[in-house]
Amino acid sequence: MERLERARRLAGEAGIDALLVTPGADLRYLTGYAAKPLERLTCLVVPADGQPFLVAPTLEVSAAEAAGVAVEIVAWNETDDPFALLAGRLGPARRIALDDEMWASRVLALRDRLPEAEQVLAGPVLTQLRMRKDAAEIEALREAAAAIDRVHARMGEWLRAGRTEREVGHDIARAIIDEGHEHVDFVIVGSGPNGASPHHEVSDRVIETGDPVVVDIGGTTPAGYCSDSTRNYLVGGPPDPRYAEAYDVLHEAQAAQRAYARPGVSAESVDRVGREIIAAAGFGDLFIHRTGHGIGTQTHEEPYIVEGNDLVLEPGMAFSIEPGIYHPGRFGARIEDIAVCTDDGLEVLNRTERRLVVLG
Template sequence: MQRWERAQALAKESEIDALLVTPGADLRYLTGYAAKPLERLTCLVVPADGAPFLVAPNLEVSAAESAGVDVEIVGWNETDDPFALLASRLGSPRRIAVDDQMWASRVLALRDALPATEQTLAGPVLSHLRARKDAAEIEALREASAAIDRVHARMAEWLRPGRTEREVGADIARAILDEGHEHVDFVIVGSGPNGASPHHEISDRVIEVGDPVVVDIGGTTPVGYCSDSTRNYLAGGQAPDGYLDAYAVLLVAQAVQRAHARPGVTAESVDRVGRTILAEAGLGDLFIHRTGHGIGVETHEEPYIVEGNDLVLEPGMAFSIEPGFYLPGRYGARIEDIAICTADGLEVLNSTERQLVVLD
């Protein structure tokens, strides 16, 4: 069954007359087409009943065909009104669902073109599908994780005292591409006090002897699936006071979370078992983010591993497990693996050293 067929069935169950999906991860997931997000409308229409079709500007039709889009492609000219065209094809739907990332200008234009139609979000339908990976998606995530592991394995080539975070980050970005990714999605090199900011990325700070360094990196492979892994390094010398003790607790917390995560447990319980260990060691207030996020055609997607999410994990769900601690002005650390629920347990996709790696 095609992915759009599964989406169609879920839409019908949800009493949605049509799903409307514009360029982005959802469109690529449903059709394989990584359409450009132009000012000209491209929109996949998946009716609850009947065949889907893709509305696209004529100058993009050949690109859609080359991407293997296997639904009818309805082209439009520069002087056409694509929203009127779309509305004429849909007729008089009672309720449509638009993708969560659709531009506001498109949402409002659709409202004008279909004034009697209720609008809702397509996210609940599409995230249900995307959160449950099939065998091909799991293999794509394995390949992405192996590629980012190869980058971490080379860190000694670039990370050393006397270099700036920006210099190290540029080398890492090149390696992400060299090791098999199509795009670099992010490079975080947080040295010393900068490691206390989870999303620091890079700066012109010079790495010093004895600096703990958080390296969180990820990219997208040619088939459209993402990698994401965080490891921790010491730039020679001695670690700051208190860091090694805190890191030892973090290792235990992440290991316990990996052991706990499996089909049948809730997403929030995975967060809780690790957070409890950090809290008992006096580090609870320094763990300032959720334990994890789903991953697939986007780095962050369902399911989110966080307190309050009582979703029961199922086979095929892929997510990060990444507890951390962040002491402002001093240092931080985060250990992150991507994992997939199997029929009876958990497959962890990243295999590089989780222990603090000391680079001489």
């Protein structure tokens, strides 16, 4: 209920009459309920002045109760109009904030039932809550990081010449679950030239001796928090000299960013520290994405570590530090850790080897 009260207060301060939140990360954050995104409407309503309530189909009420939803549940039956029910319970509203990922069909239905209400995004309000993790959330992120570290520590079991990226990816996916995750969110196995595509995922390419391989993996734990870590492997050797040079530069840049990031510095300045090192070495045009993203109940959330984001980092903010260098048609490399700002520094949650790991 503390999160709901904070959301209610922030909504009032922003001149919003009510927050409306449908299934997704925001709903789970506020209530603990990981509702299924069904065609039937489930929607949390948090009035700025009044008690929150959850509109839910009758057949989902038991699931909401089992999840520990601590607000009134307003059930609706198959022949009811849930949008009219919601509007009637809410009453007159001048300005309503809808969660950023609400389906367009629901946005338009709410516009029809609440024609006098201005619709705005709830993200600016909910981001203020989710971006600053409390002690329990940080511990959940530690556990998620340790789980994905255990998968990276086992990479020698699967990653070797003669196997396809897809075969290795299947083994990694099983291990993500075995090591403590509830869901596999993504598996990237980018071997040789495929490593130059940051979001390559997997293919039927056969891994060859001497290939560098980018392995970026993550999942969601039963607590609802995400892991995300990228490490780099060499299948036998020796490496391409240009790759070895690029990797040394990347390692230096990521280490400098980890040493620099802390409360009181801006998100964009963390990006700049690593980017300047990579550019000075002649690889600047090959660093083609931001340095990082926030992480919590979603793999990508605020704060984003990128040029143009002058947000000042604060204790409790959790984010990735993941510079990369990508040479099209030849190789790619990325080093990624999840870190969280402490009161006076930075706690890096991933602990596995950041230097190039040679397998086989």
